[in-house]
Amino acid sequence: MIISISPITTKEFELFKNLIYDYAGISLAAEKKVMVASRLAKRLTYFGLTEYGQYFHLAISANYPDEFQMMVNILTTNETYFFREPKHFEFFRDNILKSWRGDKFRVWSAASSTGEEAYTLAMVMAENLGMRKWEVFGSDLSTKVLNSATNGVYLMDRLEQMDPRLLNKYCLKGVRSQAGFFRVDEKLRDRASFSQVNLMKPLPKTIGTFDVIFLRNVLIYFDQATKKHVVERIASALKPGGYFFISHSESLHRVTDCLEMIKPSIFIKR
Numbered sequence: 001m002i003i004s005i006s007p008i009t010t011k012e013f014e015l016f017k018n019l020i021y022d023y024a025g026i027s028l029a030a031e032k033k034v035m036v037a038s039r040l041a042k043r044l045t046y047f048g049l050t051e052y053g054q055y056f057h058l059a060i061s062a063n064y065p066d067e068f069q070m071m072v073n074i075l076t077t078n079e080t081y082f083f084r085e086p087k088h089f090e091f092f093r094d095n096i097l098k099s100w101r102g103d104k105f106r107v108w109s110a111a112s113s114t115g116e117e118a119y120t121l122a123m124v125m126a127e128n129l130g131m132r133k134w135e136v137f138g139s140d141l142s143t144k145v146l147n148s149a150t151n152g153v154y155l156m157d158r159l160e161q162m163d164p165r166l167l168n169k170y171c172l173k174g175v176r177s178q179a180g181f182f183r184v185d186e187k188l189r190d191r192a193s194f195s196q197v198n199l200m201k202p203l204p205k206t207i208g209t210f211d212v213i214f215l216r217n218v219l220i221y222f223d224q225a226t227k228k229h230v231v232e233r234i235a236s237a238l239k240p241g242g243y244f245f246i247s248h249s250e251s252l253h254r255v256t257d258c259l260e261m262i263k264p265s266i267f268i269k270r
């Protein structure tokens with residue numbers, strides 16, 4: 001039987017909008033109403049519901065404990081790719097890694113999505129720090145993308161910016177049923193870990209401190225007040241003198257005094 005779903009009303013959209021703002025800090029503009037409706041439609045179909053309001057109440061009810069996270073996974077936007085904004089990785093290599101002397105180098109990809117940013121950092125570290133002690137931590141709000149990141153399996157056609165030499169050195173091409181995919185090699189996966197961190201909540205006590213933090217392409221979803229709280233919280237886990245990267249399309253103008261811009265989109269902790 002085909003169930004027809006009623007169009008989302010403005011009131012229903014507001015329910016999701018307020019919830020995702022309170023929980024994740026994500027500001028959904030009014031024009032995202034259609035996107036929200038189309039992304040959630042499959043969940044309404046799955047539960048045999050005809051109205052978005054019904055789904056909202058189901059997703060926040062204690063009777064369906066997993067559905068809230070499912071809804072969050074659906075409402076986050078996870079676009080990412082290897083070597084995105086390649087100038088950042090050149091700076092990372094030439095101005096940070098080449099002169100690094102220390103015990104253990106730690107990098108945090110703080111809205112890692114499916115892991116391409118974290119594994120890009122891992123490749124650059126493997127190339128430049130070799131067998132020295134280093135690790136990359138990736139975190140996100142969406143459990144779906146974190147599972148993908150942990151598996152480290154990607155479609156071959158997502159590789160536009162990757163140097164074929166690095167692909168051969170650090171990735172295993174799938175064969176037979178895995179043809180068209182590649183898996184990041186174990187020697188990088190062993191140095192990477194992923195877990196859920198909501199940037200809106202106090203950081204886990206065990207997170208430690210980092211030499212470098214990438215917080216790219218997530219601030220665009222936050223309003224000014226949220227940006228300030230998030231950036232100050234994340235920067236508290238950065239070592240003094242550590243580096244903080246945002247996307248070239250984002251800005252920290254009037255956001256915090258604790259980070260000093262040394263190049264557009266690259267900051268150092270005072």
Ligand SMILES: C[S@@+](CC[C@H](N)C(=O)[O-])C[C@H]1O[C@@H](n2cnc3c(N)ncnc32)[C@H](O)[C@@H]1O
Nearest residue numbers: 024076078080111113140141198199216217218
């Ligand atoms: C567009 S992706 C950016 C991925 C990568 N950093 C890059 O630049 O390619 C944005 C990610 O931020 C995550 N995100 C949004 N709000 C978040 C929050 N409050 N806490 C943690 N992650 C969040 C989303 O789930 C999504 O995977």
